[in-house]
Amino acid sequence: xxxxxxxxxxxxxxxxxxxxxxxxxxxxADAGQFIILRVDSEGERIPLTVAGYDRTRRxxxxxxxxxxxxxxxxxxxxxxxxxxxFVGPLGNKxxxxxLKKVCIVGGGVGCAIAxxxxxxxxxxxCEVHSxxxxxxxxxxxxxxxxxxxxDRLTLMTDDGTAGRKGLVTEPLAExxxxxxxxxxxxxxxxxxxxxxxxxxxxxYGVKTVVSMNPIMIDGTGMCGGCRLTVGGVTxxxxxxxxxxxxxxxxxxxxxxxxxxxxxxxxHAYENTxxxxxxxxx
Amino acid sequence: xxxxxxxxxxxxxxxxIVRARNFNEVALGYTEEMALDEAARCLNCKNMPCxxxxxxxxxxxxxxxxxxxxxxxxxxRVIARSSNLPAVCGRVCPQESQCESKxxxxxxxxxxxxxRLERFVxxxxxxxxxDGVVPAKPNGHRVAIxxxxxxxxTCAGDLAKLxxxxxVYEALxxxxxxxVYGIPEFRLPKDIxxxxxxxxKKLGVKIETNTVIGKTLTVDELFESxxxxxxxCSGAGLPRFMGIPGEGLRNVFSANEFLTRNNLMKAYLDxxxxxxxxxxxxxxxxxxxxAMDAARTALRLGADEVHIVYRRSLDELPARREEVEHAEEExxxxxxxxxxxxxxxxxxxxxxxxxxxxxxxxxxxxxxxLGDADATGRRSPVEIPDSEFVxxxxxxxxxxxxxxxxxxxxTTDGLEVNRRGGIVVNExxxxxxxxxxAGGDAVTGAATVILAMGAGKTAAAAIHKELSE
Numbered sequence: 001x002x003x004x005x006x007x008x009x010x011x012x013x014x015x016x017x018x019x020x021x022x023x024x025x026x027x028x029a030d031a032g033q034f035i036i037l038r039v040d041s042e043g044e045r046i047p048l049t050v051a052g053y054d055r056t057r058r059x060x061x062x063x064x065x066x067x068x069x070x071x072x073x074x075x076x077x078x079x080x081x082x083x084x085x086f087v088g089p090l091g092n093k094x095x096x097x098x099l100k101k102v103c104i105v106g107g108g109v110g111c112a113i114a115x116x117x118x119x120x121x122x123x124x125x126c127e128v129h130s131x132x133x134x135x136x137x138x139x140x141x142x143x144x145x146x147x148x149x150x151d152r153l154t155l156m157t158d159d160g161t162a163g164r165k166g167l168v169t170e171p172l173a174e175x176x177x178x179x180x181x182x183x184x185x186x187x188x189x190x191x192x193x194x195x196x197x198x199x200x201x202x203x204y205g206v207k208t209v210v211s212m213n214p215i216m217i218d219g220t221g222m223c224g225g226c227r228l229t230v231g232g233v234t235x236x237x238x239x240x241x242x243x244x245x246x247x248x249x250x251x252x253x254x255x256x257x258x259x260x261x262x263x264x265x266x267h268a269y270e271n272t273x274x275x276x277x278x279x280x281x
Numbered sequence: 282x283x284x285x286x287x288x289x290x291x292x293x294x295x296x297x298i299v300r301a302r303n304f305n306e307v308a309l310g311y312t313e314e315m316a317l318d319e320a321a322r323c324l325n326c327k328n329m330p331c332x333x334x335x336x337x338x339x340x341x342x343x344x345x346x347x348x349x350x351x352x353x354x355x356x357x358r359v360i361a362r363s364s365n366l367p368a369v370c371g372r373v374c375p376q377e378s379q380c381e382s383k384x385x386x387x388x389x390x391x392x393x394x395x396x397r398l399e400r401f402v403x404x405x406x407x408x409x410x411x412d413g414v415v416p417a418k419p420n421g422h423r424v425a426i427x428x429x430x431x432x433x434x435t436c437a438g439d440l441a442k443l444x445x446x447x448x449v450y451e452a453l454x455x456x457x458x459x460x461v462y463g464i465p466e467f468r469l470p471k472d473i474x475x476x477x478x479x480x481x482k483k484l485g486v487k488i489e490t491n492t493v494i495g496k497t498l499t500v501d502e503l504f505e506s507x508x509x510x511x512x513x514c515s516g517a518g519l520p521r522f523m524g525i526p527g528e529g530l531r532n533v534f535s536a537n538e539f540l541t542r543n544n545l546m547k548a549y550l551d552x553x554x555x556x557x558x559x560x561x562x563x564x565x566x567x568x569x570x571x572a573m574d575a576a577r578t579a580l581r582l583g584a585d586e587v588h589i590v591y592r593r594s595l596d597e598l599p600a601r602r603e604e605v606e607h608a609e610e611e612x613x614x615x616x617x618x619x620x621x622x623x624x625x626x627x628x629x630x631x632x633x634x635x636x637x638x639x640x641x642x643x644x645x646x647x648x649x650x651l652g653d654a655d656a657t658g659r660r661s662p663v664e665i666p667d668s669e670f671v672x673x674x675x676x677x678x679x680x681x682x683x684x685x686x687x688x689x690x691x692t693t694d695g696l697e698v699n700r701r702g703g704i705v706v707n708e709x710x711x712x713x714x715x716x717x718x719a720g721g722d723a724v725t726g727a728a729t730v731i732l733a734m735g736a737g738k739t740a741a742a743a744i745h746k747e748l749s750e
Binding site: 024038086219 | 490532
């Protein structure tokens with residue numbers, strides 16, 4: 001089975017958006033869930049969180065950062081090309097029941113995943129405050145879309161080249177201090193960011209949901225590679241998550257687990273880049 | 282005149298020293314001469330005790346007598362009447378506790394090498410006559426099968442031969458289930474699985490990969506799309522962990538993950554795109570076939586030392602004897618009557634950013650002794666006080682079993698499961714939902730390939746009975 005790329009758009013130098021034709025997945029996909037894809041018949045399986053879906057066009061949107069060999073290979077594909085495998089939707093959808101006022105905190109490419117959550121809550125009439133953070137202006141993505149889905153949007157950059165200078169936890173801390181009574185905070189981004197969003201929220205006791213994206217193979221509960229310690233108990237991100245109560249997640253363990261294949265990935269990425277350079281020549 | 286040798290023709294194998302470092306198949310298979318000689322040991326008993334030991338009831342004396350006559354294709358046709366996966370079963374069935382355990386020749390001497398002959402016949406067929414499968418005349422009925430492991434493939438084959446339009450749904454990108462992701466290449470080459478799957482496709486079976494039933498589609502949607510019966514055989518799913526401290530360390534893996542990376546994703550190849558951790562000193566916790574597979578895979582990835590850590594003694598090891606022997610020959614160390622209590626991780630007190638923080642640096646174990654027999658008659662192991670010691674390892678693979686996957690149960694109303702999450706079925710494989718059958722590990726919890734195949738056959742027969750009446 002093959003899955004056609006119907007749309008490709010470069011969002012910034014390292015982040016790309018694609019709409020993939022996958023009728024069965026598009027029919028069911030919802031905010032918070034993920035898919036697993038393989039670019040070609042020898043490729044590895046990588047999980048990507050659903051960044052959107054269009055049930056009439058029968059497409060699922062993915063947004064990915066080029067960080068390794070597989071995402072580099074995916075980024076070489078153009079509109080009309082096919083990818084080998086695309087399976088989902090996996091994991092549980094974001095719980096939105098009863099939410100009246102929510103703060104969404106997105107970091108880097110995590111904003112791509114936070115956006116459909118913001119959009120869904122916005123459509124349901126929930127008051128949405130979004131705080132999105134990037135390293136620098138040229139990495140900023142999805143500003144218009146976030147603005148349209150948020151009642152209040154705060155843009156942060158590490159270097160101050162766009163929006164406010166600083167980390168996403170700063171405006172969050174201010175809002176909480178000023179007495180914003182959020183029903184929930186939803187944080188999606190790098191592990192270290194989510195860890196500190198939780199630390200910021202904890203003194204105020206505001207429920208904080210985080211979206212975990214650990215190492216994974218099958219995505220159906222078979223391999224156990226995606227396991228996390230949540231509330232002292234082993235949980236599988238693929239079937240129990242990917243969203244968890246941030247207060248309960250052992251982030252330090254998750255961070256240690258996430259770097260296991262870093263050297264392998266760096267070598268694979270360099271080899272892939274060299275290969276593409278040769279092709280260009 | 283029967284060959285009255287008390288011993289089986291030995292199976293030619295790769296030298297243990299050589300094979301412990303490569304992924305090629307360990308057992309090389311009989312030559313025609315060996316097969317003829319071994320077939321001549323069969324007494325062709327009238328009451329066929331061997332057949333009673335076979336979960337899929339292969340007509341064993343009949344196929345062996347064809348081998349004796351040199352009619353290898355005829356022998357294949359006899360096996361194929363009962364089994365859709367002969368080349369697989371000839372390799373992975375625990376014959377010593379099934380057909381061969383009933384063999385009259387085994388009373389004095391060794392039983393006939395039934396499994397070895399089955400493998401020979403299947404390989405001969407694949408090498409000489411791989412085509413020649415003709416789809417049956419369609420009977421107009423549609424059946425969906427959820428999972429393409431041994432239970433699903435068997436059920437699909439039996440139904441397709443009866444003219445059913447069969448669609449098999451598979452969550453992964455390749456069909457075969459545990460035959461593809463679980464059992465290593467050196468025990469069951471993936472080309473063989475692919476050939477068996479191709480044979481089913483030639484029979485008209487459709488295989489839809491990348492489809493997770495319970496997520497992509499539900500059981501109810503399958504009925505809505507026109508299937509008249511569904512066979513659920515989605516496997517045992519979730520790997521178990523012990524719940525001891527340190528299991529979250531990054532060099533601790535489930536056997537499922539470790540084996541899937543190697544078998545399905547080919548991480549052992551030099552140009553593999555999926556990474557796998559190459560432990561230097563590896564402990565595999567557990568004593569089943571999966572534990573043996575994981576230990577032998579770790580050796581082949583270049584480990585200096587691989588330990589099997591098992592809380593009972595050699596006699597209780599649930600793995601096939603042949604797998605245990607092969608593992609021992611290859612240099613796997615057996616730490617028996619020994620149970621892990623904690624996995625130790627590196628932690629630099631002065632540097633929280635030390636990249637080695639979180640690496641496994643050992644596994645604390647405690648010695649065990651066998652106490653009184655429990656309800657099942659197995660003597661249960663009890664800890665010997667103050668006998669803790671640390672096993673010096675940098676990688677731990679947990680192979681202590683699996684529990685059934687909850688995805689289908691949680692999305693299918695009216696599907697009864699037992700305390701352990703296994704789907705409840707009657708003797709025909711029928712679940713608490715009409716027209717929904719189940720079998721294999723999804724029902725029993727982790728078991729063997731041939732038992733799953735037996736369940737696939739039972740369900741196929743019951744589905745045929747239901748839909749043809």
